[in-house]
Amino acid sequence: MKSIIKRNIFIAAVTVPAMMLSVSCRDTSPFDDQPPMPVTESPETPGENDGPVAASYNEQYRPQIHYTPARNWVNDPNGLVYLDGTYHAFYQYNPSGNDWGNLSWGHATSTDLIHWQEQPVALTPDELGMIFSGSAVVDKDNTAGFGANAIVAIYTSADQWQQQSIAYSTDGGKTFTKYANNPVIANENSDFRDPKVFWHEESRQWIMSLALGWGCGIEFQGSTDLKHWTKLSTFNIPVDRCNKGQWECPDLIRMKVNGQDKWVLLVSVNPGGPAGGSGTMYFIGDFDGRNFTADNLDYPLWLDYGADNYAGVTWSNLGERCVLLGWMNNWNYCGNVPADPWRSAFTLPRELKLIEHDGGLLLANTVVPEIEGIAGEWSDVAAGKLPVGDAYQLKLTVPVVTNSSFTLGNDAGEKIEIAINAASRKLLVKRNASTGATDFNQAFSIPAISSPLNTDGDDVTLDIFVDRSSVEIFTENGSMAQTNIVFPTSIYDILTSDSHVEAKVRTLTRIW
16 A cells, blocks of 8 residues: 555554554545546544544643644645635544544644644545655646636645645535546656645746655656646755655745745655654755755755654645644654554644844744734743643743753653753753653654754744643744654643743633
């Protein structure tokens, strides 16, 4: 089964029985000899096999400010698209259970990027296979002939081979109709997936980025109608550190810096991430409508240096604004994390910008400003018990001219340790038995998760977003990000420090 090859690192790490992965994919295809019909109204809604959805959204480890479906397995975000005031987030989803398999597109919507409403499953497996990752665009000019402003989803059909297919929605994303002539890119290859599509105005065509898996490359294709595609070029890079794992989930993004256009290519890689297992690297360069050419930089550059931000892609149809959502987990242990009746969450949405540092460019990411909508008033705090509730943001100004450390802990004595190494100007995080549950998978405990601060000056201000099962750390300008999931018995709400720090905190209201 081709999907097993795609995720073979995950399978080996968690030792899932083969029979568990060979989930039967029900044939929901409506187009044999009949006209295509919507496929969203599938009986595979959340909780199908377990009666009504029973999630309280208050279970132990349930994130309180991060989106999770009511129940069941999720991984990569897919088809992020904005239309008529609504943000759509589709994602890899198993409607039938809490393990990887039967991959479909789950669906959630938001008007503010923070509060999300789970919707019926959007796309389910058919005779071409499971519905792997992909993207969605708003076809404003009706290039595909499905109607002006139709949402067109482009995804990988994954069975024996990985092929590219499309589906379309003319009701604002509520229901989708699979294109009768799928696949639009036929293929007999095991590594050819995760199409990310955007409109390139200069060449008047749609551009698709496709990951070549263990081929460690990105293939670009072009189309004027989303149905017929022509190969344009392939991007590879002769840097061994970039090629330790399979390449997945690409995203080619036009960005502005000092009034000039630059292009950023995101590539998720598994294994080979900065903390082990999976991670997301990026390349900065130029794109001419056919070829992406990377600048001569010290690759790999990492979007996030933590263990748990993977497969992140950006929303389409947002103009020049660039907002990313990532899967908050790692293929090293994702099948074992102690979350039930759901498994896995997504990062807080991130605003991406190119910034200058040390004579070059960095891709900065900070939490979107919409977080203000659930934020309370700032309070100055000292070491000790923090006046917080379900989740919070902690802002710390920490010296970097000398070594320093601080911890976030709870009344059970569990804690996550964070340190600044002055000589290397790095931030170090310890995730071990002291942080909470770790014994579910031996790969989860990591002695030191290291991030360069990428800042100047004698101190650094950190923005730390703490939820029940995650800690996301950013420098104030986004020059460094480190995301790690944790499983303490209760939220960390005690601050300790071995040096002087300036601290303030504000509560973030739960989104459920």
